[in-house]
Amino acid sequence: MWNLLRRKSDDVRFVGICGMGGIGKTTLAEVVSNRIRNQFQAHSFIGFVREESTGYHGLVSLQKQLLSQILKEEKLNIQDVHGGMNMIKNILFSRKVLIVLDNVDKEQQLEALAGNHDWFGPGNRINVTTFKKPYPKENYVDLCKEIVKYANGLPLALKVLDKFLLIVCVGSSFSMHDLLHGMGKEIVQRESPEEPS
Structure with a gap:
């Protein structure tokens, strides 16, 4: 996993850690994040995505949290999920970032917080933990x-x-x-x- 996340190459990498609850996915993601985050201009660790994304402002709140950690700003004006997606894409493309999204269980959560490869500039890493098995x-x-x-x-x-x-x-x-x-x-x-x- 170290080799997948380290910034030795300039490609954008999404790395998923899948498995049942309680086996250490979050702990592994935290350890890896703490070890390599100094290789990036900014980093964000968003925990409890599944739990925090429920409710009317759930995803918007998570988008604000992600950008707040990246930009080191508290007051961000995000009106809705689509506005947050555009803001994340525009801001993250010009920065070298490490993002950890913990406990993702719906595709909408990933789309709202990390979209796809074209949101990110060279060398960015996105680590996602999930109990879902998205593979064929x-x-x-x-x-x-x-x-x-x-x-x-x-x-x-x-x-x-x-x-x-x-x-x-x-x-x-x-x-x-x-x-x-x-x-x-x-x-x-x-x-x-x-x-x-």
Whole structure:
């Protein structure tokens, strides 16, 4: 995940962390954000997007929060969601920013806060945590095969990995979080010492 978010290249990157509640998606996003935010002109961490987006002014309030953190200004005049989208696009395109949107569960939330690639200038990073699985089943089958391979087919290793499964999504490609690679190999070595690692 570090390699996906670090600003070594000037492309715009949306990185998703998907998985069930309680497995550490938010914690991972916070740790990564804290480690790399000094590489950007500005950063914003918007927590509880799902909860905060409900109600009449929910998305507008989140748009104001995002821009307030980026611009370091408290008083922003955003009348409606579309006005906020235009303001975000116009402001963020000219800045190098890191944005974390935590607990996104609806496409409208993502559209209102991060739109699409053309909102952002070169080198920007947008990290989204969600419990939804936005990927097609075909890619999921390949990922499942990769997980079984790491677990060497051992039921115990699969059971342990399942509890810690964290999937990193970039565009249309998906991979396991790097921490799982080592964990899977360690379990396999412990359970099957005669197997080569």
